[in-house]
Amino acid sequence: xxxxxxxxxxxxxxxxxxxxxxxxxxxxxxxxxxxxxxxxxxxxxxxxxxxxxxxxxxxxxxxxxxxxxxxxxxxxxxxxxxxxxxxxxxxxxxxxxxxxxxxxxxxxxxxxxxxxxxxxxxxxxxxxxxxxxxxxxxxxxxxxxxxxxxxxxxxxxxxxxxxxxxxxxxxxxxxxxxxxxxxxxxxxxxxxxxxxxxxxxxxxxxxxxxxxxxxxxxxxxxxxxxxxxxxxxxxxxxxxxxxxxxxxxxxxxxxxxxxxxxxxxxxxxxxxxxxxxxxxxxxxxxxxxxxxxxxxxxxxxxxxxxxxxxxxxxxxxxxxxxxxxxxxxxxxxxxxxxxxxxxxxxxxxxxxxxxxxxxxxxxxxxxxxxxxxxxxxxxxxxxxxxxxxxxxxxxxxxxxxxxxx
Amino acid sequence: xxxxxxxxxxxxxxxxxxxxxxxxxxxxxxxxxxxxxxxxxxxxxxxxxxxxxxxxxxxxxxxxxxxxxxxxxxxxxxxxxxxxxxxxxxxxxxxxxxxxxxxxxxxxxxxxxxxxxxxxxxxxxxxxxxxxxxxxxxxxxxxxxxxxxxxxxxxxxxxxxxxxxxxxxxxxxxxxxxxxxxxxxxxxxxxxxxxxxxxxxxxxxxxxxxxxxxxxxxxxxxxxxxxxxxxxxxxxxxxxxxxxxxxxxxxxxxxxxxxxxxxxxxxxxxxxxxxxxxxxxxxxxxxxxxxxxxxxxxxxxxxxxxxxxxxxxxxxxxxxxxxxxxxxxxxxxxxxxxxxxxxxxxxxxxxxxxxxxxxxxxxxxxxxxxxxxxxxxxxxxxxxxxxxxxxxxxxxxxxxxxxxx
Numbered sequence: 001x002x003x004x005x006x007x008x009x010x011x012x013x014x015x016x017x018x019x020x021x022x023x024x025x026x027x028x029x030x031x032x033x034x035x036x037x038x039x040x041x042x043x044x045x046x047x048x049x050x051x052x053x054x055x056x057x058x059x060x061x062x063x064x065x066x067x068x069x070x071x072x073x074x075x076x077x078x079x080x081x082x083x084x085x086x087x088x089x090x091x092x093x094x095x096x097x098x099x100x101x102x103x104x105x106x107x108x109x110x111x112x113x114x115x116x117x118x119x120x121x122x123x124x125x126x127x128x129x130x131x132x133x134x135x136x137x138x139x140x141x142x143x144x145x146x147x148x149x150x151x152x153x154x155x156x157x158x159x160x161x162x163x164x165x166x167x168x169x170x171x172x173x174x175x176x177x178x179x180x181x182x183x184x185x186x187x188x189x190x191x192x193x194x195x196x197x198x199x200x201x202x203x204x205x206x207x208x209x210x211x212x213x214x215x216x217x218x219x220x221x222x223x224x225x226x227x228x229x230x231x232x233x234x235x236x237x238x239x240x241x242x243x244x245x246x247x248x249x250x251x252x253x254x255x256x257x258x259x260x261x262x263x264x265x266x267x268x269x270x271x272x273x274x275x276x277x278x279x280x281x282x283x284x285x286x287x288x289x290x291x292x293x294x295x296x297x298x299x300x301x302x303x304x305x306x307x308x309x310x311x312x313x314x315x316x317x318x319x320x321x322x323x324x325x326x327x328x329x330x331x332x333x334x335x336x337x338x339x340x341x342x343x344x345x346x347x348x349x350x351x352x353x354x355x356x357x358x359x360x361x362x363x364x365x366x367x368x369x370x371x372x373x374x375x376x377x378x379x380x381x382x383x384x385x386x387x388x389x390x391x392x393x394x395x396x397x398x399x400x401x402x403x404x405x
Numbered sequence: 406x407x408x409x410x411x412x413x414x415x416x417x418x419x420x421x422x423x424x425x426x427x428x429x430x431x432x433x434x435x436x437x438x439x440x441x442x443x444x445x446x447x448x449x450x451x452x453x454x455x456x457x458x459x460x461x462x463x464x465x466x467x468x469x470x471x472x473x474x475x476x477x478x479x480x481x482x483x484x485x486x487x488x489x490x491x492x493x494x495x496x497x498x499x500x501x502x503x504x505x506x507x508x509x510x511x512x513x514x515x516x517x518x519x520x521x522x523x524x525x526x527x528x529x530x531x532x533x534x535x536x537x538x539x540x541x542x543x544x545x546x547x548x549x550x551x552x553x554x555x556x557x558x559x560x561x562x563x564x565x566x567x568x569x570x571x572x573x574x575x576x577x578x579x580x581x582x583x584x585x586x587x588x589x590x591x592x593x594x595x596x597x598x599x600x601x602x603x604x605x606x607x608x609x610x611x612x613x614x615x616x617x618x619x620x621x622x623x624x625x626x627x628x629x630x631x632x633x634x635x636x637x638x639x640x641x642x643x644x645x646x647x648x649x650x651x652x653x654x655x656x657x658x659x660x661x662x663x664x665x666x667x668x669x670x671x672x673x674x675x676x677x678x679x680x681x682x683x684x685x686x687x688x689x690x691x692x693x694x695x696x697x698x699x700x701x702x703x704x705x706x707x708x709x710x711x712x713x714x715x716x717x718x719x720x721x722x723x724x725x726x727x728x729x730x731x732x733x734x735x736x737x738x739x740x741x742x743x744x745x746x747x748x749x750x751x752x753x754x755x756x757x758x759x760x761x762x763x764x765x766x767x768x769x770x771x772x773x774x775x776x777x778x779x780x781x782x783x784x785x786x787x788x789x790x791x792x793x794x795x796x797x798x799x800x801x802x803x804x805x806x807x808x809x810x
Binding site: 217235258271273275282306341 | 643
C-alpha cells in the first residue's frame, strides 16, 4: 500500500514488484496455424489464422490440468518467464511458476495472444491471405466471443480435455466469462478480475476517446498506414494516455505524482512548467507505440465495447443459464477501480446466483485502481490458490463425453 | 434524481431544467476596456485588455450588495436571462433572478467572461495591440490569479465597494477561493462548488489529454490558425468529449445511456453499431466548436492545472492566513463528482479551520457528477440563500477603509 515510485517510468505496471522470474521457467513462444476458416460474429470469415501462445508446466496424462490465462487490451501471450534477450519477466510472472498462485508444478498454464492483436496472433497488421499485404482497414470487427472461439480451438489442438479454470483481468476477464458459455463442457471454473457482464457506458465513452485520438492522427490514413512509412504513433500514444488514467485512480495518481514537477522543470507559472504526471503519461504513451499497433487498439477496444453476455442469447438470465451448474466462478473486484468498479463484479455474482449458478465474490483492497490486477500479487496469490483448491478435479465434474480419461 | 433524457442532445447541461428566464430580467452584455496594462504571473504584461460582463439587479447606494459569479472552463458572462436572438437562458438562470437563490431584488450580480476566454474578454483570438492580428501562439500562459486580478479591477471600475460573496463552480470555484486572498478588503464571503485548494494530479492528467488532442489536430498549426481558414475543430471536439466524461459519472452515464443504441444504429456485432453514449459525446464535442476557441481551451485548462493556493505564498497555511478572519467560506461538494470528489471540498474547509478561518461544508446529493452544479438548483437554492443570510452586511464587516459608505 506504499507509494510505488518504481512504476513511474516503467513500461509495464507489472514491473516494480518484488517477484523476479526464475530461470527454471520455460519461455517458449509457439505458433499454431488454425487449419479451418474462422467464422466471426460480424458475418465475415477469417482464414489462415495463426495464434501465438506460451505454455508453462506440463499437460497431464488425463489432459485435465490446464489453466487458461487471458490477457488484457495491450497484453500478450508472454505472461511469465523472461523471453530470450528480454530483461523483463512476463506480465503475470509473479503468479505463474512453481509454487506460485498458478502452480506450474501442478497445472499446465496456457496464454495465447488474442485474435486482432499484434504480438503473433492474426490481426490488422497481418498479411491478408488474398494478397499478402496487411489487412489494415480490411480487418473485420471482432467480439470477445470471436477471440474466445479461436482460443478454444487452440485448446482443442493442444489436446486439452478439461480446463481447471480460465482466468483473466479486464478484457481477459470478459474472455473468461465468455469461455464458460462458449466451451461449457471443457471449462470447470472461471476467475474474472476487474471485468463486467457487459461493458459500461462510461467504459464505452473512454474507449471512444481513444479511438477518436487514433482517427485524428493524420498518419492513421484510414487504417492503411503500414506501407506508408508513417504510423499513427501520436494518436496511439494519446489513446494509451487516456487508458492509463482509467487504469489508476485519483488516489494512486496523488500518491505517485501529486503536483510534483518533472525533473528539470521550472515552477509554475512558468510556461515551461511540467508536472510529473504529465511526463509519466507522455513517456508511457510513447512506450506503447514501440510494442503495439494502432489498428489492434481500435479492434480490441471495440470488442470490449461490444462485450455483453446477453447479446444474441435472449436475455442475461438465458445467457447465464448456458453456464453449466457445476461451473464455479470467482469474481474479483478492486476497491479503487474506476473503470470496472467493484459493483460490476458483484453484479456478476448476483446475476449468476439469480440464474442458479455457483459464484463467489472477493475484493482486492488496493489504492492502485484497475492496475491492481497486475500489482497486488500478495492478495491475488492466496485468492487464486484457495479458489483453485475448491475446483473439482476432472473426474468429478459430472460432464458426459470425457469419460475416457 | 430521475433520468434526465433532455440532456442528451443539448449543448449545455443547464438546459433541461424547469427554470425558464423571465423577460423581466435584464440581459445586457457590456464591455469594459481596462485602461492600465495588466501584469501577469508569468512575467509578461497584457495591454488594451477588454472585459465582457453582464449584470443583474442594481448596485445599492452603499455599493456593498454585489455578488460576483465566476464561470467554469467553457462558460461565459451570460449567466442569466435570454440574450437577444437566443433561445436559451444563461447557464445559471435558475439561480439568478428576482426571488431566486441569488436574489436580484436584493443583490447586484456581476458575471464577467474570463481573461483568456473567447466570449468578449481578451483572449488568444483577440487582436494583438501591436499588429491587430490575433494573439494565437503569442498569448501568454495565465493563472487563475491573473483572471481574478482582472475581475477585481472590473469590480473597482463598476464602483463596487464591498462584495457580499464571490460564487463559482469548478474553475469558477478556484477563482472564488483566490478572490478571498487577492481582494481581502472587498470580499466578505466565498462559495466554492466542486473545486479544490490545488488542482489534483488526476485533473492535470485529464487536462493534458485534452490539450494533446488539440495539438494532434493538424489544423491547430501551433496555435496560429485564425487566418488560415482551418480551425482545430476535431481536436477541440475531442478535448470536450474527454471533459464531458469527467463532468459526469459512471452512474449518470448508465442512467442516461447505458448500452442503448443510437437512433438508426444496428445491433452489435455489426460494424456500424453506434451506442447512444457515443453519439452524445460526438454531438456535444461538435457543438462546443461552434462557440469556443481551441486556444482558449488550452490557456484556461492550463490555468486550472497551475491552480494552487499555496504557490508563491510560502505554504498553504500562510496562503490561507491571508484570508481575513471575518471572511466566510461555504465549500459545496457533489456526492458523485469524479473530477473534484467531495474530499477536495472537505479539504478546503479543514485547511481553513486549521488556519483559524471560518468555513462550512455542504454536499449536494446527486448522481449527475460534477455537472450537478449546473443542474441541482433545488439543492443549491436553499444552500445559497441560507449562507448569504449569514454573511454580515457591509457595516459589520469590520474592515477599515470603507467607512465612508
